[in-house]
Amino acid sequence: MAHEEDTPKQQSGQEKPVVRRDKVVVTKVxxxxxxxxxxxxEQCGMTRSDFIRARSLGYKPRQRLSDTELDGLRQLAxxxxxxxxxxxxLHGLTDNEKIKLFRHQPTMLDWYEKVAYVTNSVTDFLQSAQTVNSYPAGTTNEEAKEEGA
Structure with missing residues (x-):
């Protein structure tokens, strides 16, 4: 096989063979x-060479998450x-304690406000993840639309 010649024999104690890339492909762009x-x-966190090799071998590298998306994931966690x-x-309470807790209106209102914040944060993140290619409302700058700003 052709690619076996490009791979030197395994070094002692090493499980994966070392791949030596010594062939050069040149193209003009x-x-x-x-x-x-x-x-x-850059968006995929790859070198140009690695990116071009991956694409030419049929792989579709994924883009790295933006800082905003990473922040959203942290908030979701x-x-x-x-x-x-x-x-x-709640699991630590007896049934009677749960009934007493749920009948206490100030506690339930406080709980609702906290849960609403959590569910709204999750909803906002999921919606932003589903519409990654959109642009902020009110943006009229054509460049900003294309850059995703």
Whole structure:
């Protein structure tokens, strides 16, 4: 096989073979195409070479999450923790204590406000994740639309 020649024999104690890439493929692109390639590779957290190799071998690299998306995931994790803590607290109560708690209006209003905040945060994040290619309302700048700002 052709690719076996490119892979040196396994070094002692190493499980994976070392892949030596010594073949070069050259192609010409326009400055605009190069800019797009650089941008796409950067968005995926890859070098241009790795990005082009992945795409040419039929892979579709995923873009890294933006800082906003990462923040949304962190908030979602915090919301989940809050909900688990609440559920655990309820499990520790007897049925009579639960009835007494749920009949206490100030406690229920406080609980509702906290739960509404959590569910609204989850809903906001899920909606933003489903509409990643949209632009903020009120944006009239055509450049901002294309940049996703």
């Amino acid at each position: 326009t400055s605009q195409e190069l800019s797009i390639i650089k941008s796409n590779a 915090t919301c989940r923790t809050d909900m688990v803590n609440f559920a655990n607290a």
